[in-house]
Structures are given as structure tokens and as C-alpha cells.
Amino acid sequence: MKHIIILVYFNITLYQCKMDYERGKLQLSRNVYNQDAYDRTYPAPERPELSIARTIKKKCTCTTADVLRTILTYFPLINFARTYKLKEYILGDFLAGLTVSFMHLPMAMGFGILASLRPINGLYSTFFSVLVYMIFGTSPHISIGTNAVMAVLTTTVVDREADTFTAARQAANESIPTDDEIIEVKIGTSMACCFVAGLILIGMGLLKLGVITTYLSVSFVGGFTTAAAIHIASSQVPRVFGIKVQMFAGAGKLVRMYIDLFSKIAQTNATEIIIALLCMITLLLVKICINERFKDKMKMPVPIDLIVVTLGTIISHFANFKEVFDVKVAGEIPTGFTSPGLPRLQNVGSFASDAFVMAVLSLAMSISMAKLCANKHGIPIDDNQELFAYGASNFVSGFFHSFPSATAPPRTMILSTLGARTTLNAIPTSVFILLVNLVIGQLFVSLPLSVLAAMIIISMRDLLLQYRNLPSIWKINKYDFVIWVVTNSVSVLVDLNYGIIAGVGISIFLVIFRD
Structure with a gap:
């Protein structure tokens, strides 16, 4: 040469x-x-001559102090506590944490039902994920806990596993499983999804793969989250009408659900529709006309979700909605915490891909909000440590009858608006949720499910309004528009899992096509 x-x-x-x-x-x-x-x-x-032994010896000359320093980097809470400025930070952290806890309660109960589990499972998911993220997280504004998209994905998995369990019992000529047996299978499966998704995220954090968050497609996430919002809102429509519809799985399940709903429209409970409509009107009026209009003048937004849930429970209890009007209510909510258990990993191969999708979406939604708040407030975050924190939150929750968690934009924006300074804002939130689990939860036994359905539907408003972005996306970049539309259309008309495959596939194809 x-x-x-x-x-x-x-x-x-x-x-x-x-x-x-x-x-x-x-x-x-x-x-x-x-x-x-x-x-x-x-x-x-x-x-110098290459020597593996010399290289290993050079790498391992670290001292005990170096090892300890490395371990402590995985516990940002220690640094927050050590440098905490009590007079400067305490008011913002306490007020933000207490306010966001008022949103956690109705969301946790509603999303627990949305995940095809029980309200108490949503409360467990919230408590443990909030507590663990406080220890390992770096963003003071991220509100880890129940998330609507995670709840919908959980529903897909646990319903499928419950159907498989029921079919296996019938094939063996055994008795049809009871509701308690089915819910145990669902809870065990949701715990397994938590466990596996947590392991994936922890591994990504330890391998310093936070750089991949730079390459997440905004169009893909936008199209998918909007489609997920349609699935979430649609899942609550039967509760608004008071109709029990058949649970469908696989391609076209949303279309089949609406066909089944309209075939049973004569079974509509007028009382449940009235309750849901009144709640939706109240929520919209307060959120738009008060909280959004006067957000710059208010120290904290009106906790209208908590107010609606509380008033709905009180009225339902004293008017005896369940007996008089046949209104479906939340029912018995266990007091305290269930003993930790092992995730149901027997059939992990059948939902490992779902757990991976949950991990990726939890990462995408959470890190995007974390970066948004970091840029707004000038508070740096560590991408790799955030991955580790999201993973630890899900991993630990996986032993406590929970389902996968992620941040929720409304709660995160509350922490951002109210000026949370450190992750210690999670202390008042954790205390409030602890009291709910130990004492207050029993007070919501008479809560109508149509109230929670109305609250969940309204909470999807911002995601559904992302359709308004399509004209501007078309003007800016035609390829991003195609990715958004394809991902959204397949996710809505077929299923969310197929939407992810279609979105990734069209993204890769367009990258090759453009090159």
C-alpha cells in the first residue's frame, strides 16, 4: 500500500x-x-505490548472511595438532601407535592380500573413508584405514577392472559374460574410486566444508553399517544352508558367493541349518562375557564378532579345510587397493603414483547417531559440516571401488586408550575397516598364508576387535540406527516401493538427512501 x-x-x-x-x-x-x-x-x-492483564490491573486500581463515590451517583436524593436550602425550597416542594397528590388519587383509582384491575392496584402503583423515583430520580418535576397509556397496554396483556387461563381450564374439563381467580391471574401478569419492564430500563441505564432518547421520533410518539388516547376514552364509553360489553383482543378490537356497544344500546342506564355528562361539563368548565384562564394569577389550580370524585361519592352514598338506580360503584377497597408477592413469570414469553413496548413508551413519555421541564427551568437532568430511576420504580412496584408506571403530563406540569425544586416534593405526595391506602380509601366505596369514566375521558383532551397539529406538520415535513398518520391510523383501526410495528417500519422505510 x-x-x-x-x-x-x-x-x-x-x-x-x-x-x-x-x-x-x-x-x-x-x-x-x-x-x-x-x-x-x-x-x-x-x-507498548498489548496485555490484557495489564489493562485489567489498570482499570481496577480504583480505591474504596472511588467505588463509594460511584455507588452514590445512583442516589441523587443524597445530594438533594445535603444541599437542600430549607427556607428557599420547602414551600415550593410542599405545595407542589400536596397539590399533585390531589390529582394522583382520582387518576390512580380510575387507571386501576382502566388497567382491568382494581382501584387499589392503581393506588399501589402510585405509592411505590413515587417513593422509589424520589430516591433515584434527577428531575424535580417528573411525576411518576399511573399513566393512561400504560393502563391501556396493561389491559391488553392481562385480558389476553386471563382468556388463556380460562381456555386452559375449560380444555382440561375443569370448572370455570371465578372472578377472584381471574383477577389474581391479571394482577400476577401486571406485576410481571412491571418486573420485566423495570429490568429492561435498569439495564439500559447501567449500560449508559440514555443517548438513544435523542433519536425518538416526535411524529411517532405523537401519532401513537393520540391513538392511545382514543383507545383510553373509548374504553370508558361503555361505563358512561352503564353497559357491559364483551372484551375483545387483537386486530380491530376497538371497532368490534363499538359494534357490540351499539347492539346493546337499549340497555343504557340513563342515570349513569346524566352523572357522566354533569361531571364532564363541570371538569371542562373549571379546567378551561378557571385553571387555564387564570393560571398566572393562581398559586395552585383548583383540584377539580378530587372535588368531583369526593362530591360524587358523597351524593352516591346518601342517595343510595347503587340500590335505587342500579349505578355501578367502585365497591370494597382493601385497607392497608397486600403482602409483597412474586410476579407471574410462567408465561413471560407470551408478553415479553409487550413489556418491552411498555418500557420503551414509559421511557419516551417520561424523558420527553423531563427534558421539557429541564429546558424551561434550567435544572439539568442525567439521562442515564433517569433510565435507571424509571426502571427501579417499575421493578420495585412489580412485587407490590402494581402495573407499569410512567409520568403523566398533567401532574408533571403542576409540579413545574408550582415551582418544585427537588425530588423531595414526593414526601407530601407519598404521605397522602399512604393515608389513602390505610384509612381514606374506604370512604370511596360508593364512588360511581361513571364519575371515574368521565374524569378519564376529559383527561385525554390534550392528547386528542394533537390532531390539530397535523396541518402544521404537513407544511413543515411531509415525511413526519406520513409517519404520524400511519402510526395513528393503524393503532386506532387495528391495535396499538400493530401501530408500533407500522410506525417503526414506515420510519425506517422513509429514512432509506430519503437517502
């Missing part, structure tokens, strides 16, 4: 400069070398 290629070497230490001031030109003269002449003039430095 060196006898064929002639290298022209630009040696800036040997060149001769001549400036022709009349012509304004700079003339450079450089030496010309071939490979042999260059090697003689500039011999390569001697390299």
Missing part, C-alpha cells in the same frame, strides 16, 4: 511564506513526501 499511494504532507512548520503586497496574494511552499520518506522523517512512536 505504501509503495503505491503518494501522500502530499502539509508540514506547517517547514513551509515558506512569500507575501506579495502588490497583488495581495499568499504563496505557500510545502515539502512533498512519499510513504517511505515520510516514515523515515517521522517514525511512528513505539506502542
Whole structure:
């Protein structure tokens, strides 16, 4: 190779400069070398002999202090506590944490039902994920807990596993499983999803893969989350009408659900529709006309979700809605915490891909909100540590009858608006949820499910309004528009899992096509 290629070497230490001031030109003269002449003039430095033992020894010369320092980097809470400015931070952290806890309660109960589990499972998911993120997280504004998209994905998995369990019992000519047996299978499966998704995120954090968050497609996430909002809102429509519809799984399940709903429309409970409509109107009026309009003048928004849930429970209890009007209510809510258990990993192969999708979406939604708040407030976050924190929150929750968690934009924006300064704002939130689990939860036994359905539907408003972005996306980038529409359409008309595959596939195709 060196006898064929002639290298022209630009040696800036040997060149001769001549400036022709009349012509304004700079003339450079450089030496010309071939490979042999260059090697003689500039011999390569001697390299030490490669030794694996020497390399390992060099890498392992760290001291105990270095090891301890590395371990402590995974516990940002210690640094927050050590540098905490009590007079400056305490009011913002306490007020933000207490306010967001008022949103956690109705969301946890509603999303627990949305996940095809029980309200108490939503409360467990909230408590443990909030507590663990406080220890490992770096963003003071991220509100980890129940999330509508995670709840919908959980529903898909647990219903499928419950159907498989029921079919296996019938094939073995055994008795049809009871509701308690089915809910145990669902809870065990949701715990397994939590466990696996947590392991995936922890592994990504330990491997320092936070850089991949830079490449998440905004169009893909936008199209998918909007489709998920349609699935979430649609799942609550039967509760608004007071109709029990058949649970469908697989391609076209949303279309089949609406066909089944309209075939049973004569079974509509007028009382439940009235309750849901009154709640939705109240929520919209307060959120739009008060909280959004006067957000700059208010120290904290009106906790209208908590107010509606509380008033709905009180009215339902004293008017005896369940007996008089046949209104479906939340029912018995266990007091305290269930003993930790092992996730149901027997059939992990059948939902491992679902758990991976949950991990990726939890990462995408959470890190995007974390970066948004970090840019807004100038508070740095560590991408890799955030991955570890999301994973730890799900991993630990996986032993406590929970389902996968992620941040929720409404709660995160509350923490951002109210000026949370550290992750210690989770202390008042955790205390409030603890009291709910130990004492207050029993007070919501008479809560109509149509109230929770109305609250969940209204909470999807911002995601559904993302359809308004389509004209601007079309003007800015036609390829992003195609990714958004394809992901959204397949997710809505077929299923969310197929939407993810279609979105990733069209993204890769367009990258190749553009190149």
C-alpha cells in the first residue's frame, strides 16, 4: 500500500511564506513526501505490548472511595438532601407535592380500573413508584405514577392472559374460574410486566444508553399517544352508558367493541349518562375557564378532579345510587397493603414483547417531559440516571401488586408550575397516598364508576387535540406527516401493538427512501 499511494504532507512548520503586497496574494511552499520518506522523517512512536492483564490491573486500581463515590451517583436524593436550602425550597416542594397528590388519587383509582384491575392496584402503583423515583430520580418535576397509556397496554396483556387461563381450564374439563381467580391471574401478569419492564430500563441505564432518547421520533410518539388516547376514552364509553360489553383482543378490537356497544344500546342506564355528562361539563368548565384562564394569577389550580370524585361519592352514598338506580360503584377497597408477592413469570414469553413496548413508551413519555421541564427551568437532568430511576420504580412496584408506571403530563406540569425544586416534593405526595391506602380509601366505596369514566375521558383532551397539529406538520415535513398518520391510523383501526410495528417500519422505510 505504501509503495503505491503518494501522500502530499502539509508540514506547517517547514513551509515558506512569500507575501506579495502588490497583488495581495499568499504563496505557500510545502515539502512533498512519499510513504517511505515520510516514515523515515517521522517514525511512528513505539506502542507498548498489548496485555490484557495489564489493562485489567489498570482499570481496577480504583480505591474504596472511588467505588463509594460511584455507588452514590445512583442516589441523587443524597445530594438533594445535603444541599437542600430549607427556607428557599420547602414551600415550593410542599405545595407542589400536596397539590399533585390531589390529582394522583382520582387518576390512580380510575387507571386501576382502566388497567382491568382494581382501584387499589392503581393506588399501589402510585405509592411505590413515587417513593422509589424520589430516591433515584434527577428531575424535580417528573411525576411518576399511573399513566393512561400504560393502563391501556396493561389491559391488553392481562385480558389476553386471563382468556388463556380460562381456555386452559375449560380444555382440561375443569370448572370455570371465578372472578377472584381471574383477577389474581391479571394482577400476577401486571406485576410481571412491571418486573420485566423495570429490568429492561435498569439495564439500559447501567449500560449508559440514555443517548438513544435523542433519536425518538416526535411524529411517532405523537401519532401513537393520540391513538392511545382514543383507545383510553373509548374504553370508558361503555361505563358512561352503564353497559357491559364483551372484551375483545387483537386486530380491530376497538371497532368490534363499538359494534357490540351499539347492539346493546337499549340497555343504557340513563342515570349513569346524566352523572357522566354533569361531571364532564363541570371538569371542562373549571379546567378551561378557571385553571387555564387564570393560571398566572393562581398559586395552585383548583383540584377539580378530587372535588368531583369526593362530591360524587358523597351524593352516591346518601342517595343510595347503587340500590335505587342500579349505578355501578367502585365497591370494597382493601385497607392497608397486600403482602409483597412474586410476579407471574410462567408465561413471560407470551408478553415479553409487550413489556418491552411498555418500557420503551414509559421511557419516551417520561424523558420527553423531563427534558421539557429541564429546558424551561434550567435544572439539568442525567439521562442515564433517569433510565435507571424509571426502571427501579417499575421493578420495585412489580412485587407490590402494581402495573407499569410512567409520568403523566398533567401532574408533571403542576409540579413545574408550582415551582418544585427537588425530588423531595414526593414526601407530601407519598404521605397522602399512604393515608389513602390505610384509612381514606374506604370512604370511596360508593364512588360511581361513571364519575371515574368521565374524569378519564376529559383527561385525554390534550392528547386528542394533537390532531390539530397535523396541518402544521404537513407544511413543515411531509415525511413526519406520513409517519404520524400511519402510526395513528393503524393503532386506532387495528391495535396499538400493530401501530408500533407500522410506525417503526414506515420510519425506517422513509429514512432509506430519503437517502
